Amino acid sequence: MDPMEQARHHMVAEQLASRDIQDARVLDAMRRVPRHAFVPAEREHEAYLDRPVPIAEGQTISQPYIVALTAQALQIGPDARVLEIGAGSGYAAAVLAELAREVVTVERHPLLAAEAAARLASLRYGNIWVVTGDGTRGYPERAPYDAIAVTASGPRVPKALLHQLAPGGRMVIPVGPDEHQQELVLVTRGSEDGVFSEQNLGAVRFVPLVGEDGWARADGR
Ligand code: SAH
Numbered sequence: 319m320d321p322m323e324q325a326r327h328h329m330v331a332e333q334l335a336s337r338d339i340q341d342a343r344v345l346d347a348m349r350r351v352p353r354h355a356f357v358p359a360e361r362e363h364e365a366y367l368d369r370p371v372p373i374a375e376g377q378t379i380s381q382p383y384i385v386a387l388t389a390q391a392l393q394i395g396p397d398a399r400v401l402e403i404g405a406g407s408g409y410a411a412a413v414l415a416e417l418a419r420e421v422v423t424v425e426r427h428p429l430l431a432a433e434a435a436a437r438l439a440s441l442r443y444g445n446i447w448v449v450t451g452d453g454t455r456g457y458p459e460r461a462p463y464d465a466i467a468v469t470a471s472g473p474r475v476p477k478a479l480l481h482q483l484a485p486g487g488r489m490v491i492p493v494g495p496d497e498h499q500q501e502l503v504l505v506t507r508g509s510e511d512g513v514f515s516e517q518n519l520g521a522v523r524f525v526p527l528v529g530e531d532g533w534a535r536a537d538g539r
Pocket residue numbers: 377378379380403404405406407408409410411424425426427430451452453454469470525526527528529530532
């Protein structure tokens with residue numbers, strides 16, 4: 319095994335399997351995706367640590383545990399169609415794409431979107447579409463989605479995303495009143511009645527979701 323692969327297997331054992339990540343498909347996906355290919359070159363040595371990593375435009379790749387927790391809570395089957403809001407580096411999209419049939423990921427920063435698309439293409443992910451735009455509107459062109467992962471935190475769950483979630487679908491989104499206090503919320507939509515219910519997965523800290531149905535400003539206000 320090369321040293322990066324070894325570090326990745328260590329990450330899965332120490333940071334995920336030893337906590338509450340038990341879904342074998344999620345653990346396999348986390349073992350497969352080369353996280354070091356998604357961080358800036360000068361931060362490659364941080365790729366498998368138990369923390370978020372800064373990327374361009376003042377954004378961050380989430381801590382591996384949070385990516386895995388999100389993927390596990392979404393219960394993504396091999397036929398699932400998934401929407402991600404906040405492509406960033408493309409790392410979480412790659413993890414989701416290991417689990418699903420297809421992933422659409424929306425990113426508001428054109429530079430990040432272009433870099434993520436190029437990186438995912440060079441890693442031969444043929445089932446991910448990177449779209450530049452305001453993800454608080456979702457991406458109606460390919461709705462409904464079986465799973466939606468939002469990787470930036472807003473003041474509330476955007477209405478458009480609720481509309482684009484299929485009956486029986488699941489969404490994970492950080493919600494909170496400011497950049498310090500947020501909780502990771504799991505929204506499920508009943509398969510028979512279409513009724514939404516919410517569950518709190520714990521306290522988290524994400525970068526702001528900036529857009530029409532999110533924060534008005536990049537500093538999350
Ligand atoms: N999932 C990413 C982490 C990205 S951090 C990864 O694995 O690397 C959150 C991202 O959400 C940032 O890149 C930020 O630019 C983006 N973002 C914030 N508001 C957004 C919006 N309204 N629509 C789309 N992307 C948004």
